[in-house]
Amino acid sequence: MAAPTPPFLEPIEKIRFRINEIESAGTSGPATEEDLVSVRRELDETIKRVFSSLTPWQQCQVARHPERPYTMAYIHSIFTDFTELHGDRRFADDHALVGGLARFDGDPVVVVGHQKGRDTAEKLRRNFGMPRPEGYRKAIRIMELAARFRRPIISFIDTPGAYPGIDAEQRGQAEAIANNLIEMAGFPVPIIVIVTGEGGSGGALALGVGDRVLMLEHAIYSVISPEGCAAILWKDQARAEDAAQALRITAPDLKKLGIIDEILPEPAGGAHMNPGEMADTIAAAIRRNLKPLHKAKPDALVNRRFKKFRAMGVFTDR
Amino acid sequence: MAKETTGPQGLWIKCPDCREILYHREVTGNSHVCPRCSHHFRISADLRLQMLFDNGRYKKFFGKIRSSDPLGFVDSKPYSERLKVYNKKFNGSDAVVVGQGEICKIPTLVAAMEFGFMGGSMGSAVGEKLARSIDRCLDRRLPLVIVSCSGGARMQEGILSLMQLAKVSTGLARMRAKALPFISVLTDPTTGGVTASYAMLGDLNIAEPGALIGFAGPRVIEQTIRQTLPEGFQRSEFLLEHGMLDMVIPRPELKATLARCLSLLR
Ligand SMILES: [Zn+2]
Numbered sequence: 001m002a003a004p005t006p007p008f009l010e011p012i013e014k015i016r017f018r019i020n021e022i023e024s025a026g027t028s029g030p031a032t033e034e035d036l037v038s039v040r041r042e043l044d045e046t047i048k049r050v051f052s053s054l055t056p057w058q059q060c061q062v063a064r065h066p067e068r069p070y071t072m073a074y075i076h077s078i079f080t081d082f083t084e085l086h087g088d089r090r091f092a093d094d095h096a097l098v099g100g101l102a103r104f105d106g107d108p109v110v111v112v113g114h115q116k117g118r119d120t121a122e123k124l125r126r127n128f129g130m131p132r133p134e135g136y137r138k139a140i141r142i143m144e145l146a147a148r149f150r151r152p153i154i155s156f157i158d159t160p161g162a163y164p165g166i167d168a169e170q171r172g173q174a175e176a177i178a179n180n181l182i183e184m185a186g187f188p189v190p191i192i193v194i195v196t197g198e199g200g201s202g203g204a205l206a207l208g209v210g211d212r213v214l215m216l217e218h219a220i221y222s223v224i225s226p227e228g229c230a231a232i233l234w235k236d237q238a239r240a241e242d243a244a245q246a247l248r249i250t251a252p253d254l255k256k257l258g259i260i261d262e263i264l265p266e267p268a269g270g271a272h273m274n275p276g277e278m279a280d281t282i283a284a285a286i287r288r289n290l291k292p293l294h295k296a297k298p299d300a301l302v303n304r305r306f307k308k309f310r311a312m313g314v315f316t317d318r
Numbered sequence: 319m320a321k322e323t324t325g326p327q328g329l330w331i332k333c334p335d336c337r338e339i340l341y342h343r344e345v346t347g348n349s350h351v352c353p354r355c356s357h358h359f360r361i362s363a364d365l366r367l368q369m370l371f372d373n374g375r376y377k378k379f380f381g382k383i384r385s386s387d388p389l390g391f392v393d394s395k396p397y398s399e400r401l402k403v404y405n406k407k408f409n410g411s412d413a414v415v416v417g418q419g420e421i422c423k424i425p426t427l428v429a430a431m432e433f434g435f436m437g438g439s440m441g442s443a444v445g446e447k448l449a450r451s452i453d454r455c456l457d458r459r460l461p462l463v464i465v466s467c468s469g470g471a472r473m474q475e476g477i478l479s480l481m482q483l484a485k486v487s488t489g490l491a492r493m494r495a496k497a498l499p500f501i502s503v504l505t506d507p508t509t510g511g512v513t514a515s516y517a518m519l520g521d522l523n524i525a526e527p528g529a530l531i532g533f534a535g536p537r538v539i540e541q542t543i544r545q546t547l548p549e550g551f552q553r554s555e556f557l558l559e560h561g562m563l564d565m566v567i568p569r570p571e572l573k574a575t576l577a578r579c580l581s582l583l584r
Contacts, residue, residue: 164534174513174533181487223480233393312481313442314388
């Protein structure tokens with residue numbers, strides 16, 4: 001079930017393959033070194049060329065790249081003492097959504113996030129990062145701990161969307177998402193949201209009501225997937241490229257529209273090219289954004305969060 | 319979907335459920351409910367407000383708030399052109415009409431969604447009108463009723479539409495903190511982002527019989543799981559059975575039910 005490499009990334013993937021080949025051949029010496037230097041230079045130049053003008057549809061494919069780092073990888077690089085918590089205490093433990101207690105720079109925090117799977121078995125276990133209601137209820141239960149024990153919340157968003165299935169509907173997918181929105185609105189602790197990959201509609205927003213919303217350079221955040229939008233408005237899923245363009249789903253567009261606060265630059269070629277560097281960038285951003293929030297009184301925090309979302313939207317009033 | 323198809327001189331109407339040919343007046347005189355099979359015909363936001371408020375009298379609010387086209391969205395047709403057509407047809411109401419009046423003498427703010435306006439979809443204008451409705455309720459300590467009738471977020475405003483879910487929900491958190499009643503009335507259809515925000519957040523959730531209510535649309539679910547959906551799936555009665563609603567109330571009894579609930583909560 002490995003997704004094929006999107007055509008525009010093929011030149012990069014081919015060079016990466018070659019580098020891997022040279023490195024794993026195990027031969028050393030000046031000739032190999034020289035080879036590596038020149039191939040790496042070729043890689044840098046190719047990345048620069050390909051990434052200099054990505055279309056929104058291509059951004060979308062970078063956001064969904066099969067090697068893109070997922071929430072757990074970030075959690076393990078950014079936090080210490082991560083202690084995963086399980087279950088919604090109502091029905092089940094949803095593996096498409098993870099969360100727990102941890103320390104950031106030594107201070108206790110609470111972390112939640114969507115979790116995708118890497119290989120086929122894990123993809124199925126994680127349901128492709130599409131939570132059912134019990135996932136959202138687990139997230140809010142863990143966030144309630146943060147509110148009670150006055151810990152900041154760090155939320156990672158990376159989901160194609162909430163799972164559209166019979167069981168999910170039966171158990172109240174809509175109610176679960178709605179409840180997260182209203183509950184997050186009132187938590188008296190700092191909430192930092194980071195859109196790391198796909199921000200798929202209500203299923204993403206259910207972890208997204210924060211004081212600061214940050215977004216990785218090549219992540220996307222949208223009301224509907226480009227494919228879904230194309231199927232409805234163009235009556236043709238193949239028009240996803242047009243839909244991706246029209247919907248304005250990229251980080252720079254969202255910054256312009258006042259939806260996100262900060263764009264976090266990715267390593268050349270995308271987060272998967274250097275997950276460690278990406279994690280460092282995210283950690284620095286959490287540090288920078290948490291500092292002023294720590295000083296705010298709980299009431300002021302909740303009030304400002306309300307005003308932040310109250311201001312979103314563009315309309316005329318004449 | 320159920321659509322009122324009136325015959326010559328608008329005298330007759332065919333019920334889409336029982337297929338009976340009915341006198342138009344027979345249906346309108348029965349709160350637009352089929353007297354044979356109790357199919358609930360979809361009604362306009364204005365009619366909804368008239369039916370709920372005493373003597374059909376109410377004052378409209380926020381009528382000047384209109385959608386713009388912030389993304390310059392074009393699919394088969396530019397969104398700006400769609401808006402022109404709908405604004406003309408619905409007198410600039412967008413997909414929600416807000417009115418203040420009395421329900422059995424209880425001063426109440428009611429926001430009724432207009433399905434005719436782009437499928438009742440929620441964009442920035444709908445979100446702003448609902449947010450201002452909440453502001454007004456907080457200011458004057460009024461209860462709020464939202465009658466949903468919507469396919470969800472408006473795609474043509476992209477992420478801005480999605481954020482209206484958060485905008486309205488964070489407002490409702492304030493109403494909860496001030497113990498001001500909010501009753502959500504769900505009518506056919508209530509799906510997508512509208513269900514996944516305010517429609518499911520009522521202190522009470524009340525649905526009309528037989529309404530389609532869900533997060534994902536039935537077609538999306540069928541495509542995902544590749545099987546046909548069970549009979550009655552995502553209908554009001556199904557949601558009541560699964561614990562998502564407080565009650566399913568036929569339209570002719572809705573006003574009295576709302577009045578009783580509001581008086582018990584106030
Ligand atoms: Zn009938």
